[in-house]
Amino acid sequence: MAAPPGSVIRLWNGATTTLHIGDGEETTLLMPPDDPSDISAGNSGAAVSTRGGDGLVGGVRGDAFLTPAPGRPG
Secondary structure (H helix, E strand, C coil): CECCCCCEEEEEECCEEEEEECCCCECCCCCCCCCCCCCCCCCEEEEEECCCCCCCECCCCCHHHHCCCCCCCC
8 A cells, every 4th residue: 555645554453563654655554463462353444534625646555444343343
């Protein structure tokens, strides 16, 4: 995905999260690793926040982004 400069991308895997700031270039971001002590590990997702009117180019790939976490509407 290519996100506009300044966009905020948050990835999570259970309670483990990572934060990335978009620079306008296409990039591949890896999901955070599983934490063996976290019983919610494997429940993964992503959220992207952009400034008003900005858009994303490309798509988010992977089942983690296409399937809602258990207990969440999708």
